[in-house]
Amino acid sequence: MFDIALVRFLPSNTNIKFISLRWVAMILSVIGIIASIFLFSTKNLNYGLDFKGGTVWEFHLDQDPTNADLDAFRQLGPELGLGELAIQTIAQPGDKAQAIRLSVPKQDALEGDENDDKAQQVALESVKAAVIKLYPEVDKLENTLSVQVLGTKVSGELKRKGAMAVILALLMVLLYIWIRFEWQFGLGAVVALAHDVILTIGVFSLTALEFNLSIVAAILTIVGYSLNDTVIVYDRIRENLRKYKKKPLGDVLNLSINDTLSRTIMTSVTTLLALTALYIWGGPGLNGFAFAMIWGVFVGTYSSVFVASPILLALGVNRGGVPK
Amino acid sequence: MLHFSRWKITLILGAIMLGLLFALPNVLPQKVRDGLPGFLPSQTLNLGLDLQGGAHLLLEVDLKDGLDKTLKSELAGLRAALREERISAAMRNRDEAIFVTFKNAADAETGAPILRKQSVPVDANAIGGGGKTLIIQKLNDLHYRVTVSNEFIEYISNRTIAQSIQVLRKRIDPTGTTEMTLAKEGKERILLQVPGAKDVGEIKDRIRQTAKLGFHEVVRVDPVIMDLCVNENRCPLASIAYPQKDGSGYLMVKDREIVTGADLKSASEGLHPTNSYPIVNFRYNARGAKKFCDFTATHVGEPFAVVLDGEIITAPNINTAICGGSGFIEGSFTMESARELSLLLNAGALPAKLNIAEERTVGPELGADSIAAGKIASIIGLIGVGIFMWMIYGLRFGTFANIALATNIVLIAGALSLMGATLTLPGIAGIILTIGMAVDANVLIFERIREETRNGRGPINAIDTGYRLSLAPILDANITTLIAALTLYFVGSGPIRGFAVTLSIGIVMSVFTAIVVARLMTSTWLRRARPKTLPI
Numbered sequence: 001m002f003d004i005a006l007v008r009f010l011p012s013n014t015n016i017k018f019i020s021l022r023w024v025a026m027i028l029s030v031i032g033i034i035a036s037i038f039l040f041s042t043k044n045l046n047y048g049l050d051f052k053g054g055t056v057w058e059f060h061l062d063q064d065p066t067n068a069d070l071d072a073f074r075q076l077g078p079e080l081g082l083g084e085l086a087i088q089t090i091a092q093p094g095d096k097a098q099a100i101r102l103s104v105p106k107q108d109a110l111e112g113d114e115n116d117d118k119a120q121q122v123a124l125e126s127v128k129a130a131v132i133k134l135y136p137e138v139d140k141l142e143n144t145l146s147v148q149v150l151g152t153k154v155s156g157e158l159k160r161k162g163a164m165a166v167i168l169a170l171l172m173v174l175l176y177i178w179i180r181f182e183w184q185f186g187l188g189a190v191v192a193l194a195h196d197v198i199l200t201i202g203v204f205s206l207t208a209l210e211f212n213l214s215i216v217a218a219i220l221t222i223v224g225y226s227l228n229d230t231v232i233v234y235d236r237i238r239e240n241l242r243k244y245k246k247k248p249l250g251d252v253l254n255l256s257i258n259d260t261l262s263r264t265i266m267t268s269v270t271t272l273l274a275l276t277a278l279y280i281w282g283g284p285g286l287n288g289f290a291f292a293m294i295w296g297v298f299v300g301t302y303s304s305v306f307v308a309s310p311i312l313l314a315l316g317v318n319r320g321g322v323p324k
Numbered sequence: 325m326l327h328f329s330r331w332k333i334t335l336i337l338g339a340i341m342l343g344l345l346f347a348l349p350n351v352l353p354q355k356v357r358d359g360l361p362g363f364l365p366s367q368t369l370n371l372g373l374d375l376q377g378g379a380h381l382l383l384e385v386d387l388k389d390g391l392d393k394t395l396k397s398e399l400a401g402l403r404a405a406l407r408e409e410r411i412s413a414a415m416r417n418r419d420e421a422i423f424v425t426f427k428n429a430a431d432a433e434t435g436a437p438i439l440r441k442q443s444v445p446v447d448a449n450a451i452g453g454g455g456k457t458l459i460i461q462k463l464n465d466l467h468y469r470v471t472v473s474n475e476f477i478e479y480i481s482n483r484t485i486a487q488s489i490q491v492l493r494k495r496i497d498p499t500g501t502t503e504m505t506l507a508k509e510g511k512e513r514i515l516l517q518v519p520g521a522k523d524v525g526e527i528k529d530r531i532r533q534t535a536k537l538g539f540h541e542v543v544r545v546d547p548v549i550m551d552l553c554v555n556e557n558r559c560p561l562a563s564i565a566y567p568q569k570d571g572s573g574y575l576m577v578k579d580r581e582i583v584t585g586a587d588l589k590s591a592s593e594g595l596h597p598t599n600s601y602p603i604v605n606f607r608y609n610a611r612g613a614k615k616f617c618d619f620t621a622t623h624v625g626e627p628f629a630v631v632l633d634g635e636i637i638t639a640p641n642i643n644t645a646i647c648g649g650s651g652f653i654e655g656s657f658t659m660e661s662a663r664e665l666s667l668l669l670n671a672g673a674l675p676a677k678l679n680i681a682e683e684r685t686v687g688p689e690l691g692a693d694s695i696a697a698g699k700i701a702s703i704i705g706l707i708g709v710g711i712f713m714w715m716i717y718g719l720r721f722g723t724f725a726n727i728a729l730a731t732n733i734v735l736i737a738g739a740l741s742l743m744g745a746t747l748t749l750p751g752i753a754g755i756i757l758t759i760g761m762a763v764d765a766n767v768l769i770f771e772r773i774r775e776e777t778r779n780g781r782g783p784i785n786a787i788d789t790g791y792r793l794s795l796a797p798i799l800d801a802n803i804t805t806l807i808a809a810l811t812l813y814f815v816g817s818g819p820i821r822g823f824a825v826t827l828s829i830g831i832v833m834s835v836f837t838a839i840v841v842a843r844l845m846t847s848t849w850l851r852r853a854r855p856k857t858l859p860i
Contacts, residue, residue, distance in 0.1 A: 058690070092693070096689075115679070117384065117679045117680060117681045118679055118680075121528070121680055121683070141523065141687070142687065142688075142689060144685075144687050145686070145687045145689060145690040146684070146685060146686045146687060146690055147524070147683060147684070147685040148683065148684045148685075149680070149682070149683040149684075150681075150682050150683075151681055151682070153384075153681055154382065154681050154682045158817065161815050161816070161817065162815075162816075164815055165811055165812055165815035165816060168811050168815060169807065169808045169811040169812070172807045172811060173804055173807055173808065176803065176804055176807060177804070180800055213816075213817075213818075213819075213820050214750055214753075214820065214823075216816075216820070217750055217812060217816065217820050217823050217824075220808050220809070220811065220812045221757065221808065221809075221827065223808045224804065224805035224806075224807075224808035224809060224827075225761070225805070227801070227804045227805065227808070228761075228764070228801040228802070228804065228805050229801075231797065231800045231801040231804055232768065232797050232801055235796060235797035235800060235801075236797070239793070259775070260771075262771055263764075263767050263768050263771040266716060266767045266771070267761070267763070267764045267767050269712060270709045270712055270713070270760045270761075270763050270764070270767070271757070271760035271761050271764075272760070273705060273708040273709050273712060273760060274705035274708070274709060274756050274757060274759045274760030274761075275756075275757065275760060276708075277701045277702075277704040277705035277708060277756065278701045278705065278753060278756045278757070280701075281697060281700045281701040281704055282697050282698060282701040282752075282753070282756065283693060283694050283697030283698070283701075285374075285694055285697075285749050286697075286698075286701075286749065286750075286752070286753050289750070289753050290753070293757065
């Protein structure tokens with residue numbers, strides 16, 4: 001009964017000439033990186049509350065809000081002197097009313113205050129009072145979904161820490177690969193990772209999706225995932241370099257990528273399966289994270305084949321006197 | 325690679341059983357859990373505030389305030405010490421330092437050692453002495469500069485934060501029944517976490533008020549002088565003007581309190597004996613009672629002011645000496661505000677101002693929705709990955725991989741419960757991601773086994789080689805991912821740490837389940853079935 005037909009995604013012995021595609025890949029990657037850097041420096045990122053500061057309040061009314069309701073909320077910003085309020089509706093599961101997400105931009109420090117922490121709290125208070133005056137039902141405890149308030153100091157710290165985490169992770173990884181392999185491998189892996197990080201930031205700049213702490217977590221996970229792929233390919237390259245001492249390096253790279261190709265694809269598929277479930281059913285709180293990770297699986301897989309390996313060809317590998 | 329000794333098998337099965345045992349309470353209903361005998365674990369996963377709802381407040385302690393106060397009291401101390409020796413010197417408090425100018429060389433000569441004597445060890449109990457409180461610098465023959473040493477600043481900061489935490493605990497949880505976290509965070513912050521549905525507004529009100537209470541002597545002054553003091557900050561010596569709560573303008577009072585909130589023994593809300601308005605009753609301690617008795621005895625017919633956080637709440641006239649050690653404050657209270665004020669007075673004043681630097685409140689409804697969504701996504705993810713593994717590797721090896729995956733999830737839940745770790749919303753994402761990535765190690769091994777089979781090896785040989793050659797890449801790949809996850813843990817904050825925790829545990833467990841649990845199953849099957857070909 002166990003001899004059922006097994007599904008084969010790929011023929012058993014693939015022999016795709018990945019390495020000869022390296023120039024095409026390089027052009028693509030360079031265009032992508034330049035576009036990302038350009039987008040980041042002109043459009044920047046749509047920073048979420050974590051990095052921008054300000055107030056986000058999510059609540060719902062007893063019924064779904066009408067456009068008139070939303071306009072009324074929008075008008076509160078100029079009325080209270082708080083600047084433009086961003087109003088969004090969020091679908092709520094179950095039979096509950098649609099939630100309203102009200103964002104107050106970060107306020108300047110009050111007169112006589114050293115930092116702007118208090119100003120944010122004052123802003124929240126005045127918005128809350130105004131909304132409750134319009135819709136008394138909002139005062140009910142169960143109608144508030146969440147409140148988040150951050151001043152400049154904490155949001156600045158989170159931004160610095162986030163950037164530090166990504167850079168630190170790249171350095172540690174470089175160190176580990178350097179110890180386990182040779183320096184060329186370490187450099188190749190880190191270039192591939194930097195490539196993934198830059199492209200992910202580029203996509204977030206392009207789509208203007210909210211960039212918050214969980215996206216930083218996603219980027220670090222992408223680093224981990226992409227590295228996972230790269231290390232598997234590298235490991236096979238190392239093994240094949242020992243096995244085929246006379247084969248040109250390009251052929252060894254090609255062979256190794258093909259050897260590990262089915263594994264690369266299988267793992268990408270299972271990870272994408274789980275992430276798609278997370279994206280569709282995981283709730284609004286994890287949507288951005290799931291999106292970033294799905295993108296990361298594609299970029300990470302691409303980079304280990306088309307970035308990390310060709311770099312070895314460019315840098316050369318020490319093969320004990322065998323010409324490359 | 326395929327031989328397992330008997331004790332090794334016992335150990336592996338034992339570890340899995342243990343994981344199961346610790347994970348089990350999470351799926352049992354509360355009633356069954358309560359009925360478990362004591363030797364069985366009944367600990368469930370801690371849910372983060374983003375999942376169970378609650379308030380997370382990061383409070384910044386205004387330490388500058390405390391430093392100013394310290395400088396002032398040190399200045400008073402220096403002045404008193406010099407006066408005792410009849411040395412005249414001018415002193416000024418500027419740029420966080422005290423500048424002392426002696427009148428002549430002789431005074432400077434005797435005065436300098438007295439200044440130095442005022443610098444005492446920061447912590448009298450510290451072994452090895454520790455640092456001194458003050459740094460005294462000689463600028464020139466007559467001028468000295470006194471600053472507070474870093475050790476002393478740190479000591480004051482720590483003390484201020486510890487006292488603040490104490491006061492906050494009494495204020496927010498006067499009955500000692502609320503489950504909450506109050507802890508120092510970093511150098512100048514306090515983290516307050518209150519789980520469950522709470523009125524955050526009330527909590528915030530209790531944090532914001534310093535509740536510094538003082539009874540002051542009222543000074544009657546000319547309106548011109550009052551105007552100078554209020555608008556140009558040029559006040560008469562040792563006096564200060566405070567606004568009145570009822571909006572009837574300012575009153576000038578003596579800087580020094582007759583008695584302070586610290587002299588109170590207890591406070592409670594009540595009703596005025598004649599007009600039944602809400603009031604706050606209070607009792608003095610012995611010292612406070614004596615001071616207030618002495619003062620009222622000599623100031624009959626004059627008013628005194630009750631000042632709370634820089635505002636005069638009432639300024640009644642003294643009709644007779646008040647020596648009973650108790651009294652009440654009236655001041656247009658409602659029953660609610662009278663209760664709040666007595667609670668604050670009982671808890672004591674905060675040693676420094678607190679600012680809310682970060683607030684994240686999640687209603688219980690949103691948390692419950694997030695958990696439900698996470699459960700659905702995990703189950704669908706698990707089913708999807710499970711079916712895929714069966715499709716690709718057949719019933720035999722697919723089942724091995726899927727049992728390993730299920731074991732992995734159980735072990736993650738067990739480890740999280742055992743460690744008392746907190747499951748957050750990003751943590752759920754970490755688990756779902758692990759579901760997708762955990763099969764990687766098995767995929768690697770199975771692909772290698774297929775490859776070795778194609779290369780003409782027999783089943784046992786192929787499986788043995790497959791496991792042997794996969795070990796290094798599995799370890800390398802997972803250690804690097806672990807490095808990224810750990811970096812996130814140490815640099816990240818709050819809920820993100822929950823993600824790092826579940827991801828890290830997931831990585832470690834996936835390696836264990838693939839290269840130990842699945843290998844045990846494979847080897848047991850190989851020995852029993854002795855297959856001629858591999859169904860892979």
